[in-house]
Structures are given as structure tokens and as C-alpha cells.
């Protein structure tokens with residue numbers, strides 16, 4: 486979730502005038518991935534990216550990167566974050582529009598973490614028509630098991646799991662030797678809270694999309710299920726929807 490105050494004016498290059506024509510858009514695969522925090526969305530998105538030769542777009546990453554690089558956009562986003570209010574949907578949409586016009590989106594893209602609300606979905610529709618939704622269905626117990634065992638390197642951010650992805654030396658990062666810590670938001674009570682917030686927030690969005698866009702539901706009932714299996718499932722469904730025929 487991004488924050489904003491209405492008094493601040495967000496200035497993002499408006500690419501409307503260079504916007505991709507509707508016909509050009511037919512060559513792209515336009516996907517959205519949904520899933521609760523800890524469902525492995527990022528992992529699936531990056532695997533699909535390499536399989537389909539499409540881009541992954543995370544508005545969170547775009548904003549974080551802008552802040553890191555201290556760009557004009559980054560400076561403004563940081564002000565919103567610090568002031569604790571929501572970034573307006575139009576601003577996020579502009580960022581997304583701008584992003585999908587980049588060369589790496591030529592074959593298509595997969596949106597991760599956006600849209601989050603019906604309002605955002607409606608705004609997105611003015612820019613692009615989503616062709617399929619990949620919906621990760623992961624039970625709360627599995628999320629809890631995965632995230633409560635997650636450890637993060639304090640130095641480099643590398644992620645480990647006490648059950649599935651152990652470091653070679655307990656408590657020490659394989660990559661940089663930094664200390665492994667449990668992030669504050671990886672504790673069980675916080676995980677539960679985030680899961681329920683996600684469910685509550687997403688329900689109306691799912692209802693909105695149900696009649697408009699085909700869903701590819703991926704159910705994960707086993708914490709050890711290899712991502713490849715889910716990816717195979719997703720690829721089969723994309724083929725059924727006739728979406729992969731554009732991919733060489």
C-alpha cells in the first residue's frame with residue numbers, strides 16, 4: 486500500500502500521447518497475479534517472466550527503486566510514505582502505463598501487487614485490458630508455516646527458510662556472512678493480520694473481475710510443492726485460453 490497526501494502533487498511523465506495503440510496491444514500477453522502475502526507470487530511471476538519472455542511489473546518495486554535512486558518521482562513517493570496517506574489511483578496508473586510502454590513489455594507483462602482495489606481495477610481498464618488472472622490459493626496454515634520460518638539477512642536481504650532453504654551455517658548468511666533475522670512482519674500474529682486484510686480487500690476485486698476476465702486458479706495445499714508444478718499448470722491454462730500462441 487502506498488501513501489500520499491492530496492496537497493502534494495505527483496508529477497509523472499504522462500505517456501498518453503505516446504500510448505500504445507489498441508491494435509498493438511493485441512500482441513501482448515496481459516496478466517495479473519493475485520495471492521496473499523507469502524503465497525510466492527514473486528517466485529511465480531519471475532518464472533513466468535522467463536518462460537514467456539514477458540516483463541513482471543510490481544508497482545512496489547518501481548516506487549522503491551525510484552526512492553533508492555532519489556528521482557523526482559522517488560522524492561515525491563517518499564513524501565507520501567512519510568506522511569502516511571494513500572497514493573492516488575491515477576498516479577499509480579500513470580506509473581503502470583509508463584512502465585508497460587517500455588521495450589521489455591513488448592511481448593507482454595504480468596502485474597504483481599496491482600490492482601488492489603476495484604477503483605484501481607477500473608482505472609487500469611482505461612489503460613489496458615487484462616486477459617487472465619492468475620489466482621494463487623494458499624491456505625492460511627501454509628502461509629504461516631512458510632513465513633514464520635523465514636529468515637532474512639540483515640546485510641544483503643537474502644531470504645532463507647528454516648525448513649526448506651536453510652543457510653549452511655545456522656544464523657549466518659551464505660552470501661555475505663551477515664546475521665539472519667526474523668523480520669517483524671514475519672511473526673505469526675502479523676502474518677495472520679496481513680492474510681485477513683488481504684482476503685477482505687481482495688474479495689470485492691475478485692467479484693469485480695469474475696465476470697470479465699478468465700481466472701487461472703492455482704491451489705497450493707502442500708508447503709513443499711515445487712513451483713515448477715504450479716508453473717506447468719499455469720502454462721497449460723494459458724494455452725487453453727489461446728494466449729500462448731503469440732509466444733515464440
Ligand SMILES: [Zn+2]
Nearest residue numbers: 638641658661
Ligand atoms: Zn547476506
